[in-house]
Amino acid sequence: MSMTFAEYAQLIVYFALLLSGGFALGKYMTYIFEGEAGAGLPLLKQLEQLTYKAGGIDPRIEMTWVTYSRSLMGFSLISFVALYALQRMQNLLPFNPESLQAVSADSAFNTTISFISNTNWQGYSGETTLSYLSQMLGLTVQNFVSAAVGISVLVALIRGIVRHQSNTIGNFWSDLTRSIIHILLPLSVVLALMLVWQGAIQNFNAYVEYTPLEQHQDPKDKYKIAMGPAASQIAIKQLGTNGGGFFNVNSSHPYENPTSLSNLFETLAILIIPVGLCFTFGFMVKRLKEGLALLWAMSFIFFILLALGLWAEFTPNSAMPLSGNMEGKETRFGITSSMLWATCTTAASNGSVNCMHDSLTPLGGLVPMVLMQLGEIIYGGVGSGLYGMIIFAIVAVFVAGLMVGRTPEYLGKKIEAFEIKMSTLVLLIPPFVVLIGTAIAVSIEAGKAGVLNQSVHGFSEILYAFSSAGNNNGSAFAGLSANTPFYNYALGVAMFISRYWLALPVLAIAGSLAQKKLIPASNGTIPTTGPLFIGFLISIVLIVGALTFIPALALGPIVEHLQMTFGAK
C-alpha cells in the first residue's frame, strides 16, 4: 500500500487550515490577554465580569510569581478534592441512569490527578465506570480549567519576558477566567455542535436496548448501546489538549468521531490552540518572527516524525499477512488520518486516540513515544507546550550565547544562573519520572503483571505508559492493564510531579525575567529568528531527548523493528 493523491491532499489541507486558523486564533487570544478587563464579545464580557463579581475578585490586582503560584496551587488543590469526592460518591448522586458504582480509591486518585494535571490518562473505561454527573461536573470542568491553567502559566511567562523591571506577572484569576470564558468556551460550543451535526451523540438517555439483525447471545442478555452527553465533552477534550474520551476507545468510537469530517475537526482542534499560542507569543512580544521561529522548529520535528510514522504504517508487516497496518484502526479513517492523529495527539499533550497505538508498527509506535519523551513541546499542551519550548529556547540561547562569547539574551532578557537552574529542573523532571517509573515497573511483579504482549512489545507498553504520564499526555499502549492499584498510584504520582514541578519553575523564571532590564538587540545579540537558530534549537531538543531515551527505545521499539525486519535472531 502507498499513499494516494487524496491522502497527500488531506495532509496539505490539514496544515493549511491549522496555520491559517492558528493565526486568526492567535490574534484573537492576544486581544483577549492584552486588553483591559472585559475585552471580547459582549455576552462573554458580561459573563466574565459576573464571574469576578460573584467570586469577589479584582482582576486588576497584579501578582508576583509567588502569589501567582500559590493561587495556582490552591486552585489545583480545590480541584483535586472536588473531583476525588465526586467520583467516590457518584452512586449517591443523580444523573446516573446505569447505577454505576462509586469509583475505587486508587482509580479515583489516578483519574483525579490525571484530569487536574491536563493529562487525562484513562485508567478507567468511560461507559462502564463514570456516571453522567461525574463526566460532566467532574471531568468536563477539569478539561476546561486544567487547560486554562496551562494557558495562564504561558501568558504569565510571556509577561515576564516583555515587562521591564517589574515585580509582577499578571493576575491568575483573570488569566484563568479569560482563558475559559473567551477562548475555550466559545470554541467548544461551536465544535460540539459541528460534531453532533456529523453524528456525535449528546443526550442524557439511558443506554438504548436494541435487536440486532443477527442474534449471537442468549436473548436474556440485552443488546445495549451506550449513550450520554458525549459531544460537549469531546469538544473540550480535543481543544484543551486533555484527551480523556467519553468512551473507552476514545475518538475511534463512532459516537465520538463519526465521520472523516468530524475527524478533521477533531484533529484540528488538537493543535489549533497550541499553534495559535505561538502566534500569540509573537504578537505579545511584538516580534511575530519570534513566535514563528518556535513554530517552525516544532513543525520541522513534527514533519520528520509524521513522515517516519506514515512510512512505517504503510510498509507491509513481514511477520503478518497484511499489507499496510490496519490492525487497531477504523476503516473510515484509514492509515493516513490515523497516523496523523497519533502524531498530533502526542505532539500536543492531548492523548486522545482514533486508533489503537498499541497495535501500531514498532516505528509507528516509536513516533508518539518520542514525541512525548521530547517533553510535549512539539506544539504541546495548551500553554504547557509553548512554555516548554520557550524553556528549550532559553537553554539553546544559553549554549549559543557561550559559543559567540556573550552572556546570552533571549528576547532582550539576560539568561543567567537562576534561569538555567530552573530550566534544567524543567528539562530533568520528565525524563526522571519516565525512566525511574519504567525501571520500577519492570522490576516488580505488580508492574510486569499488567503487560498484555509478553515480549519486547511489553517493555514498550510500560515505557509508553510512563512516557505518557510523565509528560502529561494521557494516551496509552492500551494493552497494558493499568487499572490496578500499582499503576493507578505510580502513574498518578508521575502525572502530579511532571505537571506541577514544571509549572512552578516556569513561573519562577517568569518572575525572575520580569525583574530584569530589557536589553536592546545589537550585532552581538544572537538572532533567535533565523534558520541557524531554529536549526540549533531543533538539534538541542532532539539531542537532549534522544540522548536520554535512546537506550530505552533501543530495548523497545527499535529492537522490535529490527526483529520485524530481520527476524528475531
Add this chain to the structure above:
Amino acid sequence: MKVSQKPNKLFEPEIMKQAFCDSFIKLDPRIQIKNPVMFVVEIASVLTTIIYLVSLSGEKEASSSFILSISLWLWFTLLSANFSEAMAEGRGKAQAKSLRESRKDLMAKKIESLEPKAETIQVQATSLRIGDMVLVEAQEIIPCDGDVVEGIASVDESAITGESAPVIRESGGDRSSVTGGTKVLSDWIIIKITVNPGETFIEQMIALVEGAKRQKTPNEIALNILLAAFTLIFLVVTTTLYSFSKYSTEVSGQGQVISITVLVALLVCLIPTTIGGLLSAIGIAGMDRLIRANVIAMSGRAVEAAGDVDMLLLDKTGTITLGARQASSFYPAPGISEPDLADAAQLASLADETPEGRSIVVLAKEKYNIRDRNIHDLDATFVEFSAHTRMSGVDMNGIKIRKGAVDAIEEYVGTGTVAREIIETAQKVAKEGATPLLVARDKQVLGVVKLKDIVKGGIKERFADLRAMGIKTVMITGDNPITAAAIAAEAGVDDYLAQATPEGKLKLIKENQAGGRLIAMTGDGTNDAPALAQADVAVVMNSGTQAAKEAGNMIDLDSSPTKLIEIVEIGKQLLMTRGALTTFSIANDVAKYFAIIPAAFATTYPVLNKLNIMNLQSPESAILSAVIFNALIILGLLPVALRGVKYRAVGAELLLRDNIFIYGLGGLIVPFIGIKIIDVLISGFKI
C-alpha cells in the same frame, strides 16, 4: 599595541613535569567534589577497580582483563582532566614565580612624619599597613603599593609591565601612584602606603594566575548547573538501564544482564567529561591570556563582563587621536602674505616646547623653508603661556607677536576689531574638527593657524570591527560639539560626548545602563573615578591615580588606551571556548551510543548489531574504544582550552554558524572516526 614578550610556548617541559605530578595530587576527592562531572568519573574509577579486584577472586561479571582495561582507562580519563587543569595553573604559576621573587625579604625605611629631619626605621615590607609612610631612594625596591606624597623619581616598572623605559613618579597630579615590587632608579620619593599586606597588586596578580583566588563567574556557574543536569540525566539513564536490561533478558529468554562495568563505562562516556575536564583549565587560561596582555583583572567576573560589553567609552586624546594636535595650514588675513604669517607664527613658537608649538615651527619650515632660528641670536624675550592671558609669544625689537585661542587674541587686540573674514576662517577651521589659533603682531591679526587632531592610523578599522561585534563606541572629549562631531566622523565612532565633564560622563553611563547596556570605559584621572565606579568594566591605566584604580576593576599595566578592545576579545574568547567545548562534548554522545548500545545488549538482542554502523570488531573492543576515545579527547582538546577558540570580529550570527559547524558538527563526526580507528588498533594489537 604591545604584545607580551613572555614566552608563549604551550607545552614547556618544566611546566608539564609539575603538572604531571599535580594530576595525581588532584585525585583527592575533596578537590574532585568541586567538579561534579569529574567526581562521578572518580567514583566510576574506584568502582571498576573494586569490581576488578573482586573478579580476581572469581566473582566475574565479565573477563578480568576487560574490567581492568576499562578501569585503567577511566583512571586515565580522570588524570587527563587533572593534567589539563594543572597545565593551565602551571603556566600561570611560572609567571607568578618571577613576580614573587621581587617580594622576597624586602625591607622598608619607615618614617613617622614628613619632617625633613624625621628618622627612618628599618622594617619588614610585610609589616606595612595602610597609612604608613616609607622613604624609597635610588636603586631601592618600592616595598608596597602607595601614593607618592613627596619627591619625584624615575621608576623602573618592568617587573610588572615588561616595559623597560623608566617612568616618572611624583607627588600630586595623575602620576603619583606606585606599585610594590618596582624599582626607583634615581632620586627619592616618600610613599604613603595604600593597601594592606596580601592586597597589593603583585599579590593579587599571583593569586589570580595561580588560580587560588579564582571565583566562579556567573556564566561558569550557569554552565556548571547545566553540566550537572546532564550528569544527573545520564546517571538516571544508566542506572535504570540495568533494570531494563534485566527485564529484556526475562522476556527474550536469552543473554546476560548488562554488567556494572559496561554501565559505568557508558555513564562516563555519556556525561560531559570533555568540557567537565577542561572547564577550569579554560578559566585559568583565560586569566592567563589577560595577564599576558598586561592587564590585571580584579575578578574573573570583570573579564566575563568584558565579553558582554555593548558600549565602549573612549577618551579622544591618546585613544582615538594622537596625544597632541599638529599645525596643518596657515590662513593669512586679507592683505597679509602666507609666508609673513608663517614667519610670525614660527617666531611666536620658537620657545614653545609643547608638541603644538613644535609643529608650527616644523610646518613653517616645510612650507616656506623658514629656518628654525636660534632664539639666543634674536635678542628676544619670550612670553610664556599663562592661564591669565591664555597666549604665548615673543617680544623682539619692539615688536610684539602673540598667538592664542580666538577669544584670547580678540580680547588682546580689542573686541570687534578683528576682520570678519578672519573670524569666518576660524569658524570654518573649527567646523572641520580642528583648532584655530590666531596670530597677532602688534595688535594686528595676521591670520589663522590650523591645529589639527591626528586620528590614529588603523583606529577606524578597529571601530568597524567593534561595530560588527555589536559594540557601540562613544568618544569622550572636552572639545566643543562641532569639533567633536568632525573628529567623530573622521575616526568612525558611533557617537560622542562633547564638552565632557565628570558629571556628564556619569550621566551618560547611567542612562545607557538603564537602557540595558553594559558599559566599558578607560580612565586614569581622579575625576574619572565616579564614572569608572559606575561602568561595568572599568580599565584604569597603571599610570593613573590611586583613586581611579580603586574605582576600576581592571588595571592596564601598559597604560594603553586601546587595550579595552583587546580585553573585550579575551572576555569573549573565554566564553566561546566554554560554549564550543560544551557543544562538542554533548555532540560526541551520539557516536558513543552507536558504539556501546549494540555491544551492551549483544547477548540479549543480537539483532541490535544492525546498529553497529561503525562495524566495530567485538562488543568488548567497541566499549573499550569509546572509553579510550573519551579519555584521549580531553588531552586532544587541551591546546584549544589553553589557547582559546579563535575569535573573529564578526556579528554573532556568523560566529555562531562557524562554531556550530566546527564544534557541533565536528563533535558529531569526529568520534565516529576516532572510535573506529581505536577499535582497529586494539583489535590489531589484541590489547
Add this chain to the structure above:
Amino acid sequence: MKELFDSLKIFLILTLITGIAYPLLVTGLAQAFFNDKANGSLVIQKGKIIGSKLLGQNFSAPKYFTARQSATTPAYNAAASSGSNLGPLSEKLKVNIEQKYQDLKRSGIQNPDSLLLTTSASGLDPDISPAAAKCQAESVANARHIPVQTVLDLIARNTKPRQFGFLGEEVVNVLLLNLDLDQSQNR
C-alpha cells in the same frame, strides 16, 4: 489561606459555567437542531430499534456481509468499546488473523481482503472498504441465490466516497448494506 478561599469561590463559579451550563446548552441546541443524530442515529424498523447507523454489528451468516474483527466482549458490544491492543509481532494477533482467514475461507470467501482479518480500534467499526465488500460478493450471492452483479450493484450503491473527494477513505457501511440486501430481496 486567602488563595484557597478565592480558589474555592472561583472553582464553584467555573463549575457552574463549564460543568452545568455548557453541557446543558450544547444538549439543548443539539436536541433542537440535530435531534436524530444527538440521540445516536438509531435505525428503526417496524417500530423496533435494530441498531445505529454508526455502530457495527456482528454478522456471521453467509447471507450477510461480514464485518471486521471486534475485540469487545462479546463482539460488537456497543456498551463497552475496546480494541485488541495486540502488538505488531504478537503471537496472538497471528493466531487471530489465521483463524479469521480460515473462517472466511470456510464461508466461501476465496481471497479475503486483509482488512477483514484485522481488528478495528473501537470494536464497533461500522464500515469495511469496497475491496473488502467485493471479495465477499460471490459468497453472499451464492448464499442468497442471486446474481453476483446484483450484489455488486448494491455494494456500489452503498459505497460512500471520500468526503469532499479527499477526506478519509471510501467505505461501505455493513449494516446498511445488509439491510439493503434484505430489502431488495423482500421487494
